[in-house]
Amino acid sequence: MTLELRGVDKSFGPVRALSGVSLTARPGEITALVGDNGAGKSTLIKCVGGIHRIDAGEILFDGVAQVLHGPRDAAALGVEIVYQDLALADNLDVVENMFLGREDVTRLRTLDENSMERKARAALTSLSVRTVRSVRQKVSSLSGGQRQTVAIAKAVLWQSRVVILDEPTAALGVAQTEQVLDLVRRLAGQGVAVLLVSHNMNDVMRVADSIAVLYLGRTAAQVRRIDVTQTQVVELITAGRSGELGLSGAVV
Template identity: 45%
Template sequence: MTIAEPASVPTPGTEGTRPLVLNGISKHFGGVVAIKRFDLEVEPGEIVALVGDNGAGKSTLVKIISGLYQPTEGEIWLNGEHTTFRDPSDARTKGVEVVYQDLALVDLQPVYMNLFLGRELRKKPFGTIDRKQMAARTQALVDELDVRIPSAKAALSDLSGGQRQGIAIARATHWASSLVLMDEPTAALGVAETARVEDVILKLKARGAAVLIVSHNMDQVFRIADRVTVLRRGTQVGTRRVAETSHNDIVSLITGLSS
């Protein structure tokens, strides 16, 4: 079964078509500098982790990339095109999807309605909601990502926390054409459910998606990320390839203390 409207993913390594490039992003709130000249590139099929202590600026950066805040300085490029966001809806329209810890799902609706929430498919010529088509496309996607749920027609309220997070990731996967941004997606989950969600994230990577994940869990970062970039007091203090660094090195960057 073909999944409708799949995200278009740039060819890895193609110059100028990286899903996300941030150049010199800064954010000021009056005299307070929350983010100072942040630079980052995220490639197709890459997971980049954003880490830092509380108050480091991670949430502010997430809000800039998702359109809630506009940067004071700097540029955002999506798939080779310079862009600005008016608001989160504009960011979604341009291909940026966000998975939050609180999920933003509707318990009383079935899984397939949550996948198409606000973007429902409609039958022609009368414009009634095409529930059959939405359920079929949702089932195809959760099967591909191995999100283990009873059915696309299951009520969201009947699912576990890990299953719900898997649905939130599947929804982002379906609609993102540039970037999937995840803000502490497993913070409220136990060990077993965290492992299942991480498996879904890795399948998302295998599909060629670009993923930027905010995480406080260093073990998780080293399990799933390709690179990790560190914020300290609003300043980007280092970016490392996970395969070429260590827990101690990253913790030293976060704290500013030598290992």
């Protein structure tokens, strides 16, 4: 499913957080969302997730404009946000976290543990995950990379069509970062539109197909990753334009 923002505005009182933002995230691709602190990245993903109602503009899914009244509306359209803090419950195991609030039940209205275990394993297998030893181990025993794996597999389990990843490699070591980036590539390979929010330019340049840059709440540019260098993207992040590219506000 293609996610598209056209001329999106969002203010909080006198503070304009987003102004005329446009962005496109296509299925089967990783679209990196980058920008300095305060550029509007968090506000943007919360608008797509239905947490904030936009003031103007349009949010389109497969070309159809949608009004999101809350997170349930976004979830019904197939939007899943994996926040940096993951929102996983340490005291629950992998299966319980993946089905939290959406548990399978039997005809007798008891928890269908076998069904949930089977589906959880299938979701992990579909992403070729080998780092999670058991779907019944407590999340508290998992490493940071394994926690990200569970959160991303949860999005696959619920057949999400747009997955937003908020700084998925923050605070991870080199090996765990590589595992998570491989997982993100496989997620996009399943036809999901992935929006990757990241400050790590090395990660962005390694995995992104497209890069959308926000500058002071506006779209500085959206460019194909193969058409730019890391230095040019940094210029867009810090100055809102790149003299070498001659870009400002371009969306591709």
